[in-house]
Amino acid sequence: RKEVEQDPGPFNVPEGATVAFNCTYSNSASQSFFWYRQDCRKEPKLLMSVYSSGNEDGRFTAQLNRASQYISLLIRDSKLSDSATYLCVVNKGQSYGQNFVFGPGTRLSVLP
Amino acid sequence: NAGVTQTPKFRILKIGQSMTLQCTQDMNHNYMYWYRQDPGMGLKLIYYSVGAGITDKGEVPNGYNVSRSTTEDFPLRLELAAPSQTSVYFCASRGTSGASYNEQFFGPGTRLTVL
Numbered sequence: 702r703k704e705v706e707q708d709p710g711p712f713n714v715p716e717g718a719t720v721a722f723n724c725t726y727s728n729s730a731s732q733s734f735f736w737y738r739q740d741c742r743k744e745p746k747l748l749m750s751v752y753s754s755g756n757e758d759g760r761f762t763a764q765l766n767r768a769s770q771y772i773s774l775l776i777r778d779s780k781l782s783d784s785a786t787y788l789c790v791v792n793k794g795q796s797y798g799q800n801f802v803f804g805p806g807t808r809l810s811v812l813p
Numbered sequence: 814n815a816g817v818t819q820t821p822k823f824r825i826l827k828i829g830q831s832m833t834l835q836c837t838q839d840m841n842h843n844y845m846y847w848y849r850q851d852p853g854m855g856l857k858l859i860y861y862s863v864g865a866g867i868t869d870k871g872e873v874p875n876g877y878n879v880s881r882s883t884t885e886d887f888p889l890r891l892e893l894a895a896p897s898q899t900s901v902y903f904c905a906s907r908g909t910s911g912a913s914y915n916e917q918f919f920g921p922g923t924r925l926t927v928l
Contacts, residue, residue, distance in 0.1 A: 705855070733915055735915070735916075743921070743922075744903055744919035744920060744921055744922055745856070745903070745917075745919050746919070747916045747917070750915065750916075788855065788856075792915065801846075801858075801917065802855075803848075803855035803856040803857075804855050805853065805854055805855040806855065
């Protein structure tokens with residue numbers, strides 16, 4: 702089993718739709734969790750951290766379920782500019798250098 | 814701040830050639846990383862550094878070397894390039910306190926093709 706797995710995608714949704722991405726991780730000792738956004742042929746950029754209580758930033762909501770080792774990202778009222786690949790990232794909490802594991806990403810295309 | 818800069822942006826190498834990918838950050842971050850990203854795959858850690866003079870292997874270090882003589886610079890060396898090293902290479906840095914503690918800042922990447 703891969704350390705971090707994501708919905709394979711791609712997701713093609715119309716503008717204004719609500720879309721949810723799922724991510725699972727295998728290491729129960731993982732300590733912190735993130736969603737990064739990567740535009741086509743660009744570098745990843747942090748979208749939001751994921752907290753145990755869940756957190757919201759505008760149209761984006763992230764949830765964490767430690768018992769199920771599951772993270773989600775919900776995007777409401779999708780915009781064309783949301784089209785990108787969304788990377789789930791997990792901090793394994795092990796040695797301080799190589800502790801971030803990236804999922805393969807889920808590609809989102811928001812259509813007019 | 815320029816953040817993390819990488820050079821070159823693109824490069825084509827012949828099998829067996831060598832090259833150095835440059836990475837510089839101006840945020841005074843202690844942690845620096847080199848990743849490679851193959852199409853449809855997640856980023857894989859090649860090497861990382863927790864400070865000047867300290868480097869360690871990541872998940873896929875074979876065929877690469879690094880050095881960290883200053884806080885700002887973290888070059889990645891490819892010796893004897895092979896087609897399997899065709900990829901996009903990202904350098905990243907991370908601070909050790911405050912808001913940047915868990916956020917990795919990435920450079921724009923180097924697209925390398927080995928023919």
